[in-house]
Amino acid sequence: MDVRLKVKRQDGTQPDSSHYDEYTVEMPEGATMLDALLQVRDYEDGGLALRYSCRSSICGSCAMRVNGRARLACKTKASDMANGDEPILVEPLGNMPVIKDLVTDMEVHWDKVRRITPWLENSGPEPEREHIVMHETMVDVSNALSCIQCGACVSDCTVLEVDKHFIGPAAFAKAYRFVGDPRDDTTMDRLKALSSAKGGIWDCTRCNICVEVCPKDIRPMDRIMQLREQVVNAGVEGGIGARHGTAFAGSVRRTGRLDEVRLLPESVGMFNAPRLLKELPGAFRMMRAGKLPWKDTLPLFSKPIAGIAHVRRLFDNARSEKKEAKR
Amino acid sequence: MRYAFWPGCVSKGACPELYESMILTSAKLGIELEELYDGNCTGAGVISEHEPELADALNARNFAMAQKMGLDLINICSTCQGVQSLVQEKLDRDEEYRAKINAQLAEEGLEYKPGLVIKNFMWVLAEDLGLDKLKEQVVRPLTGLRCGPFYGCYILRPSRILGMEEHPERDDYLEQIIAAVGAEAVEYEGKDKCCGFPILTNNRKNSLTQTGTHIHEAKNQGADCLVTPCPLCHLNLDAQQPSAAEVIERELNVPIIHLPQLIGLALGIDPDKLRMNRHVIGTQAVIDKVLAAVEA
Numbered sequence A: 001m002d003v004r005l006k007v008k009r010q011d012g013t014q015p016d017s018s019h020y021d022e023y024t025v026e027m028p029e030g031a032t033m034l035d036a037l038l039q040v041r042d043y044e045d046g047g048l049a050l051r052y053s054c055r056s057s058i059c060g061s062c063a064m065r066v067n068g069r070a071r072l073a074c075k076t077k078a079s080d081m082a083n084g085d086e087p088i089l090v091e092p093l094g095n096m097p098v099i100k101d102l103v104t105d106m107e108v109h110w111d112k113v114r115r116i117t118p119w120l121e122n123s124g125p126e127p128e129r130e131h132i133v134m135h136e137t138m139v140d141v142s143n144a145l146s147c148i149q150c151g152a153c154v155s156d157c158t159v160l161e162v163d164k165h166f167i168g169p170a171a172f173a174k175a176y177r178f179v180g181d182p183r184d185d186t187t188m189d190r191l192k193a194l195s196s197a198k199g200g201i202w203d204c205t206r207c208n209i210c211v212e213v214c215p216k217d218i219r220p221m222d223r224i225m226q227l228r229e230q231v232v233n234a235g236v237e238g239g240i241g242a243r244h245g246t247a248f249a250g251s252v253r254r255t256g257r258l259d260e261v262r263l264l265p266e267s268v269g270m271f272n273a274p275r276l277l278k279e280l281p282g283a284f285r286m287m288r289a290g291k292l293p294w295k296d297t298l299p300l301f302s303k304p305i306a307g308i309a310h311v312r313r314l315f316d317n318a319r320s321e322k323k324e325a326k327r
Numbered sequence B: 001m002r003y004a005f006w007p008g009c010v011s012k013g014a015c016p017e018l019y020e021s022m023i024l025t026s027a028k029l030g031i032e033l034e035e036l037y038d039g040n041c042t043g044a045g046v047i048s049e050h051e052p053e054l055a056d057a058l059n060a061r062n063f064a065m066a067q068k069m070g071l072d073l074i075n076i077c078s079t080c081q082g083v084q085s086l087v088q089e090k091l092d093r094d095e096e097y098r099a100k101i102n103a104q105l106a107e108e109g110l111e112y113k114p115g116l117v118i119k120n121f122m123w124v125l126a127e128d129l130g131l132d133k134l135k136e137q138v139v140r141p142l143t144g145l146r147c148g149p150f151y152g153c154y155i156l157r158p159s160r161i162l163g164m165e166e167h168p169e170r171d172d173y174l175e176q177i178i179a180a181v182g183a184e185a186v187e188y189e190g191k192d193k194c195c196g197f198p199i200l201t202n203n204r205k206n207s208l209t210q211t212g213t214h215i216h217e218a219k220n221q222g223a224d225c226l227v228t229p230c231p232l233c234h235l236n237l238d239a240q241q242p243s244a245a246e247v248i249e250r251e252l253n254v255p256i257i258h259l260p261q262l263i264g265l266a267l268g269i270d271p272d273k274l275r276m277n278r279h280v281i282g283t284q285a286v287i288d289k290v291l292a293a294v295e296a
């Protein structure tokens, strides 16, 4: 089969050098994107820079964007990427600087991993041999353990696009792996740090892109949600992010529905005057547009649904079960 | 076509124009809606962050109500769709878990059985009604109107639970619908990205930068408006747009249209009845363009 590629070329030291080159290579059915790119490099254009090693989705070095989404080139069949008349678009990972062509500088990613203390901390007495842990206790973290640090999730994360301080999906997944490890005895410190850090767990928008692109099904966003749950359960200060969740649930328990009008002040804090002032113009704009009827702005008038007793029962069930489990 | 209708909290709260336009548009299309008046909030993925099992039970309650009516469930919110599909996948896959949740619903005489069909209005248009049928009913083609599609994350991802295997074009329906009503879909990068709404309270700057960037990009590509099936995206894209413009230091002023409003315009419904006047960013330019196209 003919594989047509449109590859982004760039010399990282010269920001204006970026352009696209097109190639067509003859490949056997079932060839991967990596096979096709190596064919280009070996027979068409020896200058094409790309990174790879294992060729079997183990080492994590061949991640790049194909048709706008981060993927492992060695795990992606070229035939699956065919675009009809358009060539397959191949670009380097996003959210990090390019060194050359498809090779990016992963330092941005490693920096983030370093921020979460990526090793076990245990101040107790050294065991004579190894730490023995029950198999069952590791099941929950085993998924996060299989991350190959390919950076695909980092590349496409929508928050990293606007905020380079965000710790990001891969590092959070790694953090979860240590928070959940029974041998680590700094869980509380870790949760506090992850919750209060600049770019911490509450800054994730839950856009699901990391879930979508991860070639190892780590589902980093789900790990971030587990971290949020643990922060709340452990009673760690979660700031606006955690209060938002509590206020949201409170609203549903009260009326069965979400009451947006009360959500914002309850989340940022009823007495957080500077922040509330910032929101005032927005609230007025909405009222003027007839989007916030006056009667709804008075909590007195938000009427619960008919089956509210049943909704509250579901809340109480879940919560009493949680208390049971804690004991 | 009859559906159990879950309007979502936002269409009954801060986006009343979505609810009203949905009622009028569906009636015109021959889609009958039996509203779940007693339904509860899906939790929008927020309740499930801290109390996943509670969120599942709340959603199962809505599902069971639809099943009691013997109808498929329709929603008008990308976020509702995502949450509902995710919960449904869990419940359908795990019998033991389902029984546990059902035990809590029993007191209300409800039970969720696997296999409920849950569809966003956008999917219903493309799959149940059919785009050809939709085209036939257009009396006011939106010729010349350039619309930027804005999907909202949860109707696209995670794709494995959103029926994308069976319906691979679900990530292209907005473009197809825009074309079916005679308008033109504008390509721009942000169409499948995050509107930023979920972090508006926690990180206002990031949230508004996301919103502003997408709108600005679409505007640069010549969009007259954005069209979205998600009222939560609408809250950030429309109601927060003036603030987003300040944050990214760009002029924006791009009207944001709910999907049922777009359809309603093409079906010839009066723009005032579609509550096009209930937007923070005025929609007059869109209405003028639509009406001018008819006169021409």
Ligand code: SF4
Pocket: A153, A156, A157, A158, A159, A160, A168, A169, A203, A204, A205, A206, A207, A208, A209, A210, A211, A220, A221, A224
């Ligand atoms: S879900 Fe969160 S961590 Fe994952 S890509 Fe989106 S914003 Fe980034």
Ligand code: SF4
Pocket: A146, A147, A148, A149, A150, A151, A152, A153, A154, A169, A170, A173, A213, A214, A215, A216, A217, A218, A219, A220
């Ligand atoms: S979480 Fe997945 S996508 Fe992210 S670095 Fe690890 S393996 Fe790659």
Ligand code: FES
Pocket: A052, A053, A054, A055, A056, A057, A058, A059, A060, A061, A062, A063, A072, A073, A074, A075
């Ligand atoms: S070459 Fe190792 S993961 Fe692709």
